[in-house]
Amino acid sequence: MALRNSFIDVSSYNPDTKEFFLAAKNQGALGVVVKLTEGSEDGSSYVNPRAAAQIRNALAVGLRVSCYHFARYTSIADAQNEARFFVKIAKQFGMYDDTLMIDDAEVHSAADYQSASLAFLQEVEALGYKNTGIYSMKSFFTGGVLNSHGFGSRQIWVAGYGVTSLGIDNATAWQTTDHGIMGIDTSLDFDGAFTTGSTSGNIPQAVIPAPQPVQHVGHP
Template identity: 90%
Template sequence: DAQNEARFFVKIAKQFGMYDDTLMIDDAEVHSATDYQSASLAFLQEVEALGYKNTGIYSMKSFFTGGILNSHGFGSRKIWVAGYGVTSLGIDNANAWQTTDHGIMGIDTSLDFDGAFTTGATAGTVPQINVSAPQPVQHVGHPATGTYIVQPGDTLSGIAEKYGTTCQNLAAINSIGDPNHINVGQVLKVTGQPTSENTYFVQAGDTLSGIAIKFGTTVSDLVSRNHIANPNVIYVGQKLYLAGNGQSNAYTVQAGDTLSGIASKFGKTWQALAQKNGIANPNVIYVGQTIQI
């Protein structure tokens, strides 16, 4: 079921803080559909409909050259080929070429390894291997999100300087008691000013009961205030409304929900919710999605 697989894929990606500019790849290795081309394309189209516009497909050379997949049938999406010990990729529009699954790079185990990235070399040739030394990768966040995930070596003052704000402001809008103590993987708001809105962004390792104790409230209040169906399921980056903030203006999508059903529950129209939440396709919402009411 390509579309439901894509929705689950995106749900997990969002829980792990993947920004909407992340390159999302369909790993197509098991020929599990009658029309594998259409199923793979449907998966990528659904991922794109859910906000991730940068997509591609990874598969072995034999799938692309043996009629299972047509690399040109994916349009401008990235094509990533696994071709070990070959002198020809067999297609003219590959963007990345995996040369081995026994690469070694600084750790004591074998790795899938990419020999070269291409720009669509002429068919019948393999690009010259030119792998630069690995460099640390830091994702500073998509400007539209207004959030940042703390990386190794970060300090609150350094993050503040990067976003043109102050350490004190970041501490205030993120409810940080000790500005000298932030954790790798922590989700920080990097825009806005301190307000009376009593909210908390879920961090790695959090539990609802732990958050309740931290803020002097109860699990049942958090569940009710944030429309949480399962108190054992919260995700990193999720915005929780805390006691003292009045009625929550957000709803977390549950299994079986529709936009029209949510609108009816809160006395709104689905058109209003779609416009307010930037939903391009009102028929596509996913479990765990936060809808502003």
């Protein structure tokens, strides 16, 4: 764990202005993970209405941009369906195929949550985004809901507040607080996947469509 680079994550709760991301960068953020979707296209079909502007303005100030999907799946087939929705929106937003794509798996909604979560990531990869990872809270990994060693070399991003150690030896990122940089979720990146390298594609503004009206259901 040579690095301890800071990054933030944002959803529709958070601002989407260039000024916001510049201020975050000035406070030490090197990357941002933007919520794109939640659920499935034939289910809640939720797309973060601020995602396009958040991506565009984070890139504009030089932050490394990754994307996340809030999981609701109840089975392997459902997980694969949600993965297809996530990828569809990422492609609509012009995200390059090297973009880090994260499964936000914090609702224990499937009997075999490990297999469903792995199926989600495998489907994302099969559709062209090979750089993937999973996010969940420490208790899911230490309590047996998820096995961090069951995801191969993928990114393991763990939420653990108020602790000095995660107790998860292959964690690659640690969400340490929800009141950090700019008063929001702040994490440490241990191997650089969230904060270093080319800024995921310097997407031209014209490539990113304006947010379309969507059904606002579930987690914002």
